[in-house]
Amino acid sequence: MIELFDKKKCCGCGACMQICPKNCITMRADNEGFLYPMVDTSVCVQCGACEKVCPFNSVYEQQKPISTYGVINTNEQIRLTSSSGGAFTALARTILRQNGVVFGACFDKDYQVVIAYAEDEDSLEAFKGSKYVQARVGESFSKCKCFLNQNKIVLFSGTPCQISGLKHFLKRDYDNLYTIDVVCHGAPSPMVWETYLNWCKRQNLGLSSIRNIFFRDKCSGWKGFSFTIKGQNCTLSTPYKYNPYMKAFLWDVILRPSCYECKAKAGASHADLTLGDFWGVDRIMPSVDDNKGVSLVLANSIKGKELLNKTVELNVFDTDYDKAVYYNPAIVNPVKPHPKRNYFFKNFNSTDSFENLVEKCLKPSLNEKCVDALKRIYHKLLKRK
Ligand SMILES: Cc1cc2nc3c(=O)[nH]c(=O)nc-3n(C[C@H](O)[C@H](O)[C@H](O)COP(=O)(O)OP(=O)(O)OC[C@H]3O[C@@H](n4cnc5c(N)ncnc54)[C@H](O)[C@@H]3O)c2cc1C
Ligand code: SF4
Ligand code: SF4
Numbered sequence: 001m002i003e004l005f006d007k008k009k010c011c012g013c014g015a016c017m018q019i020c021p022k023n024c025i026t027m028r029a030d031n032e033g034f035l036y037p038m039v040d041t042s043v044c045v046q047c048g049a050c051e052k053v054c055p056f057n058s059v060y061e062q063q064k065p066i067s068t069y070g071v072i073n074t075n076e077q078i079r080l081t082s083s084s085g086g087a088f089t090a091l092a093r094t095i096l097r098q099n100g101v102v103f104g105a106c107f108d109k110d111y112q113v114v115i116a117y118a119e120d121e122d123s124l125e126a127f128k129g130s131k132y133v134q135a136r137v138g139e140s141f142s143k144c145k146c147f148l149n150q151n152k153i154v155l156f157s158g159t160p161c162q163i164s165g166l167k168h169f170l171k172r173d174y175d176n177l178y179t180i181d182v183v184c185h186g187a188p189s190p191m192v193w194e195t196y197l198n199w200c201k202r203q204n205l206g207l208s209s210i211r212n213i214f215f216r217d218k219c220s221g222w223k224g225f226s227f228t229i230k231g232q233n234c235t236l237s238t239p240y241k242y243n244p245y246m247k248a249f250l251w252d253v254i255l256r257p258s259c260y261e262c263k264a265k266a267g268a269s270h271a272d273l274t275l276g277d278f279w280g281v282d283r284i285m286p287s288v289d290d291n292k293g294v295s296l297v298l299a300n301s302i303k304g305k306e307l308l309n310k311t312v313e314l315n316v317f318d319t320d321y322d323k324a325v326y327y328n329p330a331i332v333n334p335v336k337p338h339p340k341r342n343y344f345f346k347n348f349n350s351t352d353s354f355e356n357l358v359e360k361c362l363k364p365s366l367n368e369k370c371v372d373a374l375k376r377i378y379h380k381l382l383k384r385k
């Protein structure tokens with residue numbers, strides 16, 4: 001039976017819950033809002049299936065991609081409404097054209113993020129764009145297996161740990177399964193996201209009825225993107241570096257504990273393709289960069305390469321993996337927890353406003369300021385010598 005002593009060793013993929021023959025595992029949120037398995041020991045028959053399926057109980061083998069590309073969707077509208085170059089939508093359309101099914105992350109009616117599936121282009125639209133919140137996997141691995149056994153072509157997309165969880169759940173390769181993961185900075189807490197949204201609604205009453213949310217709005221360009229919420233009567237749009245939620249995400253305050261020691265990166269999920277932002281494209285391939293977004297696509301298998309080759313709506317440019325990693329270290333390295341991460345979660349339910357709490361965490365303390373000032377003086381003195 002699965003027993004968790006170290007939260008860093010559970011990514012919340014839910015494979016254990018979905019494999020349990022007695023349905024005695026439920027995924028419950030902890031005090032930070034992340035889901036973990038809970039076993040009803042009165043029903044458990046100690047079959048061990050949950051332990052066996054857990055990706056943390058096997059070795060993660062990292063691998064370098066067989067090819068690395070810069071990719072741009074030829075449809076300007078899709079490119080501008082996607083996070084990077086719009087590679088995902090084009091690849092997913094190739095699957096739908098073969099009467100296939102695509103799994104991806106979308107908002108539910110309360111703007112929480114869940115993994116769902118689409119069998120037509122209209123439903124696919126909801127998967128477009130990154131949602132920087134940990135998605136609830138629910139029963140999607142079981143559903144994916146059903147489609148595979150019906151000989152449907154399936155594309156499953158998600159974070160590397162979700163793809164790794166799926167592969168452990170399925171236990172074998174399927175010719176009709178394609179998998180795509182993302183270069184992953186980490187997954188923020190759904191509870192923090194919910195609290196932030198409620199805080200936004202209180203601050204801006206026009207947002208009480210939300211129409212859409214864009215984590216990567218390109219109204220101010222791809223590199224300096226904005227976070228935008230569209231309400232019935234008003235729109236809140238802020239460059240990411242001034243938005244408290246995005247700051248807490250990007251400065252590593254609100255990520256799941258497993259993200260800080262992630263083992264599923266660097267090809268270890270064995271997804272056929274990995275998608276990310278082609279940061280550094282302005283240095284590596286300046287002629288391609290127009291600040292509208294370029295996807296980085298890592299082909300980790302021949303199957304992934306074939307799917308990319310079959311996808312007609314993309315302009316594809318060969319590039320160099322090591323250079324891409326240099327400008328985008330999240331491909332291989334997990335981030336370190338922010339020193340005030342624990343402070344944030346400890347004070348999360350205090351009377352402080354969301355913005356104040358984030359500011360308190362990110363503002364350097366007097367000690368840190370003194371150390372920085374001393375360092376600056378020391379370096380100046382060294383230069384004079
Ligand atoms: C939590 C998270 C962190 C990321 N961190 C980085 C990073 O540090 N560096 C980097 O280069 N790229 C990162 N990305 C990937 C990047 O944001 C784009 O998703 C990627 O470049 C693909 O963009 P696109 O234009 O091809 O397609 P888009 O349409 O923008 O992306 C859609 C794809 O993202 C998936 N997706 C969206 N939200 C989630 C979610 N919450 N959970 C699981 N899957 C999701 C969808 O299922 C679909 O596969 C991250 C993505 C996520 C979800
Ligand atoms: S040991 Fe078997 S029955 Fe018990 S929780 Fe795990 S999978 Fe379920
Ligand atoms: S990593 Fe996945 S399979 Fe392992 S305990 Fe956590 S939810 Fe269960």
Ligand code: SF4
Nearest residue numbers: 161184186187259262
């Ligand atoms: S950083 Fe690793 S553990 Fe965290 S969501 Fe991404 S893939 Fe999963």
